[in-house]
Amino acid sequence: MTDTEDYDQEYSYILPRVSRSALKVWRRNWDVFFKTYQVNFLPPFIEPVLYLLAIGFGLGMFVGEIDGIPYVEFIAPALLSISMMNSAFFECTYSSYVRMYYQKTFDAMIATPLSIDDVITGELLWGATRSLIYSSVMLLVLIGFGVVNLPSSLLVIPFSFLAGLMFACIAMCFTAITPGIDALNYPSFLFITPMFLFSGTFFPLSILPEPVQLLAIAFLPLTQLVIVARSLTLTDLSPLFGYSLVWIGVVTTIFFVLSTLLMRRRLIV
Amino acid sequence: MADYPVIEAERLTKRFGTLTAVEGISFSVSRGDVFGFLGPNGAGKTTTMKMIQCISPRTAGALTVLGMDTATHPREIKAELGVLPQETNLDPEFTCRENLLAYARYFDIPVSEARKRADELLSFVQLQEKQDVPIDKLSGGMKRRLLLARALINDPQLLILDEPTIGLDPQGRHLIWEKLKALQAAGNTIVLTTHYLEEAERLCNRLVIMDRGKILVEGSPANLISRYVGNDIVEAEHTPEVVSCLEEMGARFEIYGDMVQVLTDQPREVAKRLFETCNPGHVFARRASLEDVFLKLTGRVLRD
C-alpha cells in the first residue's frame, strides 16, 4: 500500500482523460430527448418560419438586396448559425446545470466506472448533437422556402456539429464556474444576445466601423459560424472561410480542455 | 479467492480546507463482512464512503479497495462496487425499469443481460408493479428500494450503503433488512452507515463508532455492548433517594435528566434492592443495546 500526502495532486492533471464511455452519457441524453420528441422538434420548425416571414420577407421588402443577394437569402445562414449557437449553448448551460446540480445525474454516473471527464465529454457531444438536430430541421424548412442553395447547403449538417461543439465547450465553462442557475443569465445576456446582433447576422459587418469589424472577426464565435454557413448556403466561398474553420477548431480545443479542467475542480471535492 | 482485505484503510484523512472531516482512521473489511459505520451527524461517515467509492480523493493516508489503490485504479474499483448513496440520485427522466437499464449501460452490461437482471432485481425489491412508473411518482421507501436494486445491477463484489433505510417506515425498514440479510447469506460484503442502532445490531457483524472524524471503537455489536456497558441496564426515576441508595450499593450508574441508569450484570437483584429499600417510583430492567454504547461514547448532546 502506498501512503502519500496530498493525493489531490493525482487529480490535477491538465488534459482530459476520456474513454468510450462518454458515448453512454451522450446516449442517456439522446434517450431522454426522444422520449419527448414531440415537444423537442416543434421549436426548430416554427422558429425559422417566424423569422423568415417577419424579418426575411417583411423587413426584406424594405431592405431589398444586400451585396446583390435577396435579404431572405442573406439571413437564412444567420438563422442556421444562431440556431447552432443557441441549441448547444443553452443545452450545456441551463440543462447541464439542472442535470448536475438538481437531478444529481452526474453524481449517479461517476459512481459507475465513468469518470468526470467521460460525463462532461458526453454532455458536450450531446450539446453538439442538439445543434446538429436543430439546424438540420431548420435547414429542411429553409430548403422548403427555397432560400438556400443545394447541394452545398447540405454541408451545413456536419458543420453544425463542429459549431455546436464549440458553443457547448464554451457553455460548459460557464456552467462549471456559475454559483447558481440564475447567474447563467449573465453569459446569456452579455455574451449570447449581443453576438446575436453583431456577428454579420442581420446586416453585413462591412457597415460597422472598421475596428468593430475587426473585433467581431477576431473574437466573436458566432461571426465564424455565419461566415462558414453563408459560404455554404450561397455556394460562394468567403475569403475568411478557412480562417473561420481553423478559428473554430482551435477555440473548441481550448475550451474543451478548459471545461473538463474547471468541472473537475468543481466536482472533485 | 484472493486473501487481501476487501477494504484496507490506514491513517486515512480527508480535509476540506481547514476542516478535517476524517482524521487518520484505520480499519479493514474482510470478505463476507457486514461492516457498519455509526456516528452522529457530521462524524465523517459519508466522507469515508465517498473515498472508498473513489469519488472523493483522500488528503492523506492509504486506502485500497479489492487490493487496488483508490487513487490510481478508480475505474477498475468502481466497476466492482454497488453504491446506495445517502442522497437519492435516481434519474427523474426515466421510469424505474429504465433507471436500471440506463445504469446497466454505464457498467457495460449487454442489453439482453441487463433486461434479465432488471426484471430479477425489480422483483427482489418488490417493485415489479411500479416498473413503468416515473421516479417522481414513487414514495420515499420505494426510491430507497429502487436504489438498492440499482446498486446490485452490476453484481458487485462490495456493496456500499449510505443510510439505506433513512426515512423508511417500519415495514420498509424490515423489508430492506430482509434483503440485506439475504445478500449477506449469499456471501456479499457490505459496508453500511446508519443512525438506527437497532439496524446495526441486527445486520452488522463488525462496526465502528465514529465521532468528529475519528474512530472511537471497533468490534462486534455484542462485544462492544459487553465491553462498554455490560449486559443489562436498570432504569429508575432520578430522585435523591435513589441516588444515595445506589451509592450505598456501590452500583455503577449514570444520570440522564430525570432518569438514572444502572449498568449491571445482575439486573434482577439491583431492581429488587431498589424496590425494597429506596422507594424508586417505577423501575425498568432491560438488556443493554448498542444505543447505550453509542450514547455513552458520543454523549447525549445534540450535534448540528
Ligand SMILES: Nc1ncnc2c1ncn2[C@@H]1O[C@H](COP(=O)(O)OP(=O)(O)OP(=O)(O)O)[C@@H](O)[C@H]1O
Ligand atoms: N464537500 C464538502 N465540503 C466541505 N465540507 C464538507 C463537505 N462534505 C462534508 N463536509 C463536512 O465534513 C464533515 C463530515 O461530513 P459527512 O457528510 O461525512 O458526515 P456524516 O457522518 O455522513 O453525517 P450524517 O450522519 O449527517 O450523514 C461535516 O462537518 C461536513 O460539514
Ligand SMILES: [Mg+2]
Ligand atoms: Mg452521511
